Amino acid sequence: MVRCEMVKKAREIRADKRRRQVLDAASACFREEGFHGASMSRIAARAEMSVGHIYRYFDSKETIIIALVQRDCAKFDRWLRRMISSAATIETVIANLRRGMPWLLNRDRAAIFLEMHAEAGRNSKIAAVLTEMDHNLRCLLKELIGRVRRTSQSGPEEVTDVTIEVVLLQLQGVAARVTLNPNLDRSVFLEGFERVALAVLAPEASAQCVLKEAGKAG
Amino acid sequence: MVRCEMVKKAREIRADKRRRQVLDAASACFREEGFHGASMSRIAARAEMSVGHIYRYFDSKETIIIALVQRDCAKFDRWLRRMISSAATIETVIANLRRGMPWLLNRDRAAIFLEMHAEAGRNSKIAAVLTEMDHNLRCLLKELIGRVRRTSQSGPEEVTDVTIEVVLLQLQGVAARVTLNPNLDRSVFLEGFERVALAVLAPEASAQCVLKEAGKAG
Amino acid sequence: MVRCEMVKKAREIRADKRRRQVLDAASACFREEGFHGASMSRIAARAEMSVGHIYRYFDSKETIIIALVQRDCAKFDRWLRRMISSAATIETVIANLRRGMPWLLNRDRAAIFLEMHAEAGRNSKIAAVLTEMDHNLRCLLKELIGRVRRTSQSGPEEVTDVTIEVVLLQLQGVAARVTLNPNLDRSVFLEGFERVALAVLAPEASAQCVLKEAGKAG
Amino acid sequence: MVRCEMVKKAREIRADKRRRQVLDAASACFREEGFHGASMSRIAARAEMSVGHIYRYFDSKETIIIALVQRDCAKFDRWLRRMISSAATIETVIANLRRGMPWLLNRDRAAIFLEMHAEAGRNSKIAAVLTEMDHNLRCLLKELIGRVRRTSQSGPEEVTDVTIEVVLLQLQGVAARVTLNPNLDRSVFLEGFERVALAVLAPEASAQCVLKEAGKAG
DNA sequence: CATGAATGAGCTTTCATTCAT
DNA sequence: AATGAATGAAAGCTCATTCAT
Numbered sequence: 012m013v014r015c016e017m018v019k020k021a022r023e024i025r026a027d028k029r030r031r032q033v034l035d036a037a038s039a040c041f042r043e044e045g046f047h048g049a050s051m052s053r054i055a056a057r058a059e060m061s062v063g064h065i066y067r068y069f070d071s072k073e074t075i076i077i078a079l080v081q082r083d084c085a086k087f088d089r090w091l092r093r094m095i096s097s098a099a100t101i102e103t104v105i106a107n108l109r110r111g112m113p114w115l116l117n118r119d120r121a122a123i124f125l126e127m128h129a130e131a132g133r134n135s136k137i138a139a140v141l142t143e144m145d146h147n148l149r150c151l152l153k154e155l156i157g158r159v160r161r162t163s164q165s166g167p168e169e170v171t172d173v174t175i176e177v178v179l180l181q182l183q184g185v186a187a188r189v190t191l192n193p194n195l196d197r198s199v200f201l202e203g204f205e206r207v208a209l210a211v212l213a214p215e216a217s218a219q220c221v222l223k224e225a226g227k228a229g
Numbered sequence: 230m231v232r233c234e235m236v237k238k239a240r241e242i243r244a245d246k247r248r249r250q251v252l253d254a255a256s257a258c259f260r261e262e263g264f265h266g267a268s269m270s271r272i273a274a275r276a277e278m279s280v281g282h283i284y285r286y287f288d289s290k291e292t293i294i295i296a297l298v299q300r301d302c303a304k305f306d307r308w309l310r311r312m313i314s315s316a317a318t319i320e321t322v323i324a325n326l327r328r329g330m331p332w333l334l335n336r337d338r339a340a341i342f343l344e345m346h347a348e349a350g351r352n353s354k355i356a357a358v359l360t361e362m363d364h365n366l367r368c369l370l371k372e373l374i375g376r377v378r379r380t381s382q383s384g385p386e387e388v389t390d391v392t393i394e395v396v397l398l399q400l401q402g403v404a405a406r407v408t409l410n411p412n413l414d415r416s417v418f419l420e421g422f423e424r425v426a427l428a429v430l431a432p433e434a435s436a437q438c439v440l441k442e443a444g445k446a447g
Numbered sequence: 448m449v450r451c452e453m454v455k456k457a458r459e460i461r462a463d464k465r466r467r468q469v470l471d472a473a474s475a476c477f478r479e480e481g482f483h484g485a486s487m488s489r490i491a492a493r494a495e496m497s498v499g500h501i502y503r504y505f506d507s508k509e510t511i512i513i514a515l516v517q518r519d520c521a522k523f524d525r526w527l528r529r530m531i532s533s534a535a536t537i538e539t540v541i542a543n544l545r546r547g548m549p550w551l552l553n554r555d556r557a558a559i560f561l562e563m564h565a566e567a568g569r570n571s572k573i574a575a576v577l578t579e580m581d582h583n584l585r586c587l588l589k590e591l592i593g594r595v596r597r598t599s600q601s602g603p604e605e606v607t608d609v610t611i612e613v614v615l616l617q618l619q620g621v622a623a624r625v626t627l628n629p630n631l632d633r634s635v636f637l638e639g640f641e642r643v644a645l646a647v648l649a650p651e652a653s654a655q656c657v658l659k660e661a662g663k664a665g
Numbered sequence: 666m667v668r669c670e671m672v673k674k675a676r677e678i679r680a681d682k683r684r685r686q687v688l689d690a691a692s693a694c695f696r697e698e699g700f701h702g703a704s705m706s707r708i709a710a711r712a713e714m715s716v717g718h719i720y721r722y723f724d725s726k727e728t729i730i731i732a733l734v735q736r737d738c739a740k741f742d743r744w745l746r747r748m749i750s751s752a753a754t755i756e757t758v759i760a761n762l763r764r765g766m767p768w769l770l771n772r773d774r775a776a777i778f779l780e781m782h783a784e785a786g787r788n789s790k791i792a793a794v795l796t797e798m799d800h801n802l803r804c805l806l807k808e809l810i811g812r813v814r815r816t817s818q819s820g821p822e823e824v825t826d827v828t829i830e831v832v833l834l835q836l837q838g839v840a841a842r843v844t845l846n847p848n849l850d851r852s853v854f855l856e857g858f859e860r861v862a863l864a865v866l867a868p869e870a871s872a873q874c875v876l877k878e879a880g881k882a883g
Numbered sequence: 884c885a886t887g888a889a890t891g892a893g894c895t896t897t898c899a900t901t902c903a904t
Numbered sequence: 905a906a907t908g909a910a911t912g913a914a915a916g917c918t919c920a921t922t923c924a925t
Contacts, residue, residue: 018925022887029888043351047265051916061890063918072916122350128405129343132336133263138408145409176406176413177421181395184402187346188394190356191363195394203395210428243905269899279907281901290899454904458908465909479787483701487895497911499897508895558786564841565779568772569699574844581845612842612849613835613857620838623782624830626792627799631830639831646864679884705920706887715886717922726920 030068032058034082037075042122046076046130073136080127080137084144090114091148095155099162101212104155105205112201118193121186128186149175159212174211181207248286250276252300255293260337264294264348291352298345298355302362309366313373317380319430322373323423330419336411339404346404367393377430392429399425466504468494470518473511478558482512482566509572516563516573520580526550527584531591535598537648540591541641548637554629557622564622585611595648610647617643684722686712688736691729696773700730700784727788734781734791738798744768745802749809753816755866758809759859766855772847775840782840803829813866828865835861 036058040049051072055062069075094107114120131138156170156178181204188200254276258267269290273280287293312325332338349356374388374396399422406413472494476485487508491498505511530543550556567574592606592614617640624636690712694703705726709716723729748761768774785792810824810832835858842849 018886025888045265045347045351047263048351050914052914062916063891064889066917067888118350122347124405125343125347125350128408129263129340129347131408132340132343133261133266142409172414172417173420173424176417177399177425180402180406180421181398182402183405184398184400186405187342187401188398190346190350191360195390199390199394202391203398206391207395240905247905268897270897273908280899281908282906284900285905454907461909481701481783481787483699484787486893488893498895499912500910502896503909554786558783560841561779561783561786564844565699565776565783567844568776568779569697569702578845608850608853609856609860612853613861616838616842616857617831617834618838619841620834620836622841623778623837624834626782626786627796631826635826635830638827639834642827643831676884704918706918709887716920717887718885720921721884 026068029060029064030078032060033065033068033075034079036060038079038123041076041079041126042119045126073134076130076134077136077140079123080140083123083127084140088144088147088151091151091155095151095158099158101159101163101209104159104208104212108204108208109201112197112204115182115185116189116197116200118189121189124183124186125190149179152178156211163213178207178211244286247278247282248296250278251283251286251293252297254278255297256341259294259297259344260340263344291354294348294352295354295358298358301341301345302358306362306365306369309369309373313369313376317376319377319381319427322377322426322430326422326426327419330415330422333400333403334407334415334418336407339407342401342404343408367397370396374429381431396425396429462504465496465500466514468496469501469504469511470515472496474515474559477512477515477562478555481562509570512566512570513572513576515559516576519559519563520576524580524583524587527587527591531587531594535594537595537599537645540595540644540648544640544644545637548633548640551618551621552625552633552636554625557625560619560622561626581615585615588614592647599649614643614647680722683714683718684732686714687719687722687729688733690714691733692777695730695733695780696776699780727790730784730788731790731794734794737777737781738794742798742801742805745805745809749805749812753812755813755817755863758813758862758866762858762862763855766851766858769836769839770843770851770854772843775843778837778840779844803833806832810865817867832861832865 033054037049037054040054040057043049044053051065052062054075055065058065065075069078090111094104094111097103097107127137127141131141152175153170156174157168160170161168185200188195251272255267255272258272258275261267262271269283270280272293273283276283283293287296308329312322312329315321315325345355345359349359370393371388374392375386378388379386403418406418469490473485473490476490476493479485480489487501488498490511491501494501501511505514526547530540530547533539533543563573563577567577588611589606592610593604596606597604621636624631687708691703691708693711694708697703698707705719706716708729709719712719719729723732744765748758748765751757751761781791781795785795806829807824810828814821814824839854842854
């Protein structure tokens with residue numbers, strides 16, 4: 012009985028590992044060939060698994076795509092939550108931002124991001140996953156910005172939709188920028204983000220900052 | 230001889246019309262099904278042409294995709310140039326921006342934008358076209374911003390890469406935002422754009438503006 | 448214009464021929480391997496056509512099956528109608544029956560018959576085709592029997608459902624009998640049919656016939 | 666030693682139960698999806714057994730099909746023998762027939778019957794099983810009819826092949842009739858069978874009966 | 884005795900592309 | 905210039921069967 016449970020548990024662990032294997036392989040294939048360009052047999056080969064066996068863990072190719080989208084979203088969600096829970100001041104936010112840059116500017120991530128959003132335009136299930144994620148994202152951002160403003164007493168605590176959208180446009184525009192301009196100096200992006208972050212988190216300080224730039228000429 | 234040339238000309242006009250027919254049909258198909266989801270036979274049906282005849286004007290499906298990307302880029306380029314040639318003050322830029330919103334927020338445009346950039350991640354020819362376009366875009370933007378700053382004497386005339394990138398992140402993030410959030414109030418975007426445009430075109434004025442917002446709380 | 452119409456006509460003829468080719472090949476494959484055992488690639492090979500090309504004429508394998516069932520039913524329908532239009536007396540019916548025996552007892556026909564009816568048990572579209580055919584069949588039989596009885600003044604002109612069903616059980620039981628007993632003397636079936644035909648068409652005469660058999664001991 | 670035998674016996678009983686489980690599950694699956702449509706994994710699920718375990722008792726899917734056909738045939742054989750051993754008069758035969766109608770007209774039975782005979786057309790092993798069964802059937806029928814005729818002194822005791830075939834056509838045609846006409850009144854079939862049974866078992870009586878029908882007009 | 888993970892061949896179907904007309 | 909018949913490779917997916925546990 013105890014034995015049985017242990018076996019079950021072991022099986023589950025193994026199954027999870029398998030699922031991960033598939034998702035990792037699929038992610039790589041999708042990145043190289045797109046959702047529709049990638050073939051199940053190539054995904055299987057990359058996952059070192061037979062085609063048929065993949066279907067034990069995923070009902071269809073679409074299911075894999077959706078699972079992958081969800082996994083990516085969850086990862087981002089966790090990242091943002093960690094950022095919020097730890098960050099209360101402008102400095103920590105900036106530090107976190109700096110630390111998150113490699114991920115944000117990663118070309119593979121950008122490629123998958125674009126693929127996912129392009130697909131969302133014609134697959135309502137994927138659109139639903141992304142839209143839900145987007146909703147979470149906006150709530151979290153609202154809280155983060157509000158909290159920082161409160162602690163730094165540097166602006167109105169209430170955060171408008173406009174503010175949120177400006178931040179999100181900035182973050183989500185990265186995918187296209189990176190794809191078009193892979194060799195651009197990363198520090199350019201970092202500086203841009205910091206400037207916007209400042210303007211949003213501490214409007215007054217930002218104003219001074221902007222004025223300073225004016226002084227530096229650039 | 231003259232006759233011959235006229236015939237040639239007529240033929241060319243006809244061929245151009247055919248090519249346009251194909252590109253229009255392809256654009257619609259791609260928008261609905263993606264580059265890979267769209268089939269030549271469906272494109273042909275939409276172009277009211279036989280499949281085989283398309284191959285008289287385009288070597289392959291990929292050629293059509295590339296031609297389409299080029300055409301879209303050229304269209305955008307012309308739009309931007311017109312904007313620049315006519316705009317010299319902050320007010321005209323804002324007015325132009327306002328006029329360009331419906332196009333910018335159009336979901337079909339956003340879908341094709343994402344499709345194109347996702348494809349660029351794996352097709353170097355398309356990447357090349359888009360990257361060249363991006364280069365033009367940045368030059369034009371630089372000139373536009375510089376000129377406005379000069380005429381309004383409201384900041385440094387030299388425009389840094391950081392500034393350009395901030396603007397482009399904003400503009401290119403729209404595609405993802407619109408796809409995820411199709412029902413979001415358009416005025417939110419407009420206000421966001423205006424705020425960023427102001428900050429970029431007239432840093433001083435923007436600073437005052439931001440401070441004002443601080444006063445309004447939000 | 449006239450040219451165009453002729454081309455169209457020629458195309459149609461060619462297409463019809465193609466369709467027939469496919470149906471003939473499919474019929475042979477289905478007979479040997481069953482609807483589900485037969486593969487499209489084998490059907491294509493037999494039709495001397497590429498797999499993909501078959502899909503120009505039929506939407507799916509199921510469509511082929513249905514078309515085949517309809518063709519078979521139509522063939523049988525025509526046979527029965529011819530029989531009716533020509534036959535007004537018991538003698539002509541019996542003669543027609545005799546002439547129809549080779550077809551009725553043909554093992555291939557029997558195999559397809561069984562396949563079709565087995566499939567009807569789980570495919571409602573096929574069931575619909577067969578049920579409609581069955582309805583026609585019963586009407587035609589009713590008319591045939593009624594007309595013969597009238598002309599020979601040998602029984603009630605009205606024909607009951609029971610009578611019809613007895614005849615149909617007899618006719619449709621053949622498929623199973625032939626499959627199980629391929630070597631059985633065909634004359635046995637013929638005699639059996641004649642006896643039932645007589646009993647149904649001319650009850651009085653049949654009674655005498657039966658009595659005669661009693662006399663012959665057999 | 667004794668212990669050993671008891672264990673063996675218990676094991677055999679257990680194995681038989683397992684086999685039965687599989688056959689029952691297979692029968693249900695085959696009825697719903699056909700021999701080819703049913704999958705081993707679905708059969709296993711229905712038998713509440715693992716896929717691999719089924720292969721302990723059956724070498725292959727085909728073996729299951731054959732075993733099932735044999736079991737069905739044996740069941741029918743037993744039913745017929747019981748009918749014969751108990752029936753000696755026309756009345757008991759008719760009564761038995763009446764009692765057997767629900768089974769005979771059962772759509773599931775009809776479906777399996779058609780499936781089996783269709784398969785026999787292309788699988789010689791199945792054909793062999795069914796043909797042997799058919800032989801038994803004919804012998805039993807011959808004896809039954811002969812015995813009844815003898816006891817009722819109502820006709821020649823010797824029974825010809827023609828007579829046997831007429832009865833079998835009638836019985837085996839039911840499967841097709843039921844499939845095509847599932848809503849037909851069951852009494853119609855019963856009356857048809859009785860009429861034929863009468864004609865076969867007691868030709869003289871039947872003649873009178875037929876004449877009577879003539880009188881009733883129908 | 885019993886499980887179900889694993890395989891890879893084979894299924895139906897779609898596609899970009901060619902070419903005779 | 906224009907058609908669409910024809911191809912065959914490759915897609916996503918399912919299956920009977922095996923075997924380590």
